[in-house]
Amino acid sequence: MSEPTSAPTTSPQPEASPQPAAASGATIQLENLTKRYPGNPNPSVDDVSMEIKAGELVVFVGPSGCGKSTTLKMINRLIEPTSGRIRIGDEDVxxxxxxxxRRKIGYAIQSSGLFPHMTVAENIALVPKMTGWSKSRAKDRVEEMLDLVGLDPREFHGRYPRQLSGGQQQRVGVARALAADPPVLLMDEPFGAVDPITRDHLQDELIRLQHELHKTIVFVTHDFDEAIKLGDRIAVLRERSHIAQFDTPEAILTNPADDFVSGFVGAGAALKRLNLTRVRDVEIAEFPTVSVDDPLQQIFNTLRAGQGNELLMLDRRGRPYKWLRRGDLMRAKGSLARAGQLVHDTVTRDATLHDALEAVLTDSGGRVAVTGRRGEYIGVVDMETLMNSVHEMLEADRLTAAEHAHDLEELRHHRVERDLEGLRDGSEGS
Incomplete structure (x- = not known):
């Protein structure tokens, strides 16, 4: 990147061409949507009606073969419905x-679906160019989208998909789906083919993106924990996409509609509620840090000046690298190359408390580093903070249960009084 030059002060600068406003989400209405295939007596999707609000992230979750992906693909008509209507915003599509x-709807799938013969930039610019964007505007958009998904444009612009990790490919896939600024994004199990740690980070990235962009997102998964973590609302689907329950994650966890939904919630509903609170909602503490380039004596001085027995060493990009304890420094003998414990796991501010608790429990130090969108260090969350949050959540649940029991008792009392009043009126009339 070239150094900025100072602008002349004597002549007026040309006005920048106005950029179109970013598209926010659009309402999606499915009306009696049905899909039948020849030779099959039963429809694959049967008479589905639902409304998805503008800017909402709705997750379709259900058993394999229940029709959730078919329903998703009918929204952008990759699969043509046999009958029913689809409305996006005010338009019957x-x-x-x-x-x-399809050029107005973003679409992201498992294994990214990138074209292998195109560079990252060419993949991302594909739909904008097809919809008539100029070369310069498409080029600017590629850089903007790479930055948005946490990839350095200078590093990734000219790479090919085979040169990327699975997580990086999925990020580029999301960037391509959002490149033409569609109001609606459809995601069909987009994170299903990556390892669990990468999957957690991709989920966090999607949460952050949605926090910024407010698109309408329909997301298909068979993983109920993923549905809880991501969804504003969850549609639990039975066979043929019949809706068993369509509600907020909290409502489904605390009040499943029937045994089928309870089976999806599974054991440990209270622990699953940890997926409803984000790291950004709890206290992120400061922690003494040093840089990998700091002299050994300076690192010693930082440790002595602190109240604890441990430091976090950051790499040259400000990312968590090693946990260093006092004993590591005493054994260093002039070099920290082999000293300390590498940081194996971090969480972002958009990670859930469940993610943070898992990371803390697998770390002997009882804490986890919190990072920003490019992996830069922000602070730490420790076990005490997480346990306090769990206790607050359980206390809130107890209060809610007590209020519910009180309301039921009041209702029962009123019914008894009404019945007694009816009996009295009946006896007086006779």
Whole structure:
């Protein structure tokens, strides 16, 4: 990147061409949506009706073969519905040109779906160019989208998909889906093919992006924990996409509609509620840090000046690198190359308390480093903070249960009084 030059002060600067406003989400309405395949007596999707609010992230979750992906693909008409209507915003898109429709809807799938013969930049710019964007605007958009998903444009612009890790490919896939600024984003098990740690970070990234962009997102998964973590609302689907329950994660966890939904919630509903609170909602503490480039004596001085027995060493990009204890420094003998414990796990501010607790429990130090969108160090969350949050959550649950029991008792009391009043009126009339 070139150094900025100072602008002349004597001549007026040309006005920057106005950029179009970013598209926020659009309402999606499915009306009696049905899909039948020849030779099959039963529909794959049967008479589904639902409304997804603008800017909402809705998750379809259900057993394999229940029709959740088919329902998703009918929204952008990758699968044509047999009957029913689809409305996006104020527009009935059931009969419009499906190619034009798909250019207005972002689509991200498992294993990213990137074109292997195109560079990262070419993949991201594909839909903007197809919809008539100029070369310069598309180029600017590529850089903007790479930055948005936490990839350095200078590093990744000219790479090919085969040169990326699985997590990086998925980030580029999301960037491509959002490049033309669609109001609606469809995601079909997009994180299903990556390892659990990468998956957690990709989920956090999606939460952060949605926090900034407010798109309408429909997300398909078979993982109920993922649904709880991501969804504003969850549609639990039975066979043929019949809706068993369509509600907030909290409502489904605390009050499942029936045994089928309870089976999806599974054991440990109270612990699953840790997926409803983010790291950003609790106290992120400061922790003494040093840099990998700091002289050994300076590191000693920092440790002596602190109240604890441990430091966090950051790499040259300010990312967590090693936990260093006093004993490590005493044994260093002039070099820290082999001293300390490498940082194996971090969480972002958009991670859930469940993610943070898991990371803390697998670390002997009882804490986890919190990082920003490019992995830079922000602070730490420790076991005490997490346990206090759990206790507060359980106390709130107890109060809610007590209020519910009180309301039920009041209702029972009123019913008894009403019945007694009816008996009295009946006896007086006779």
């Amino acid at each position: 059931t009969d419009m040109d499906p190619v034009k429709l």
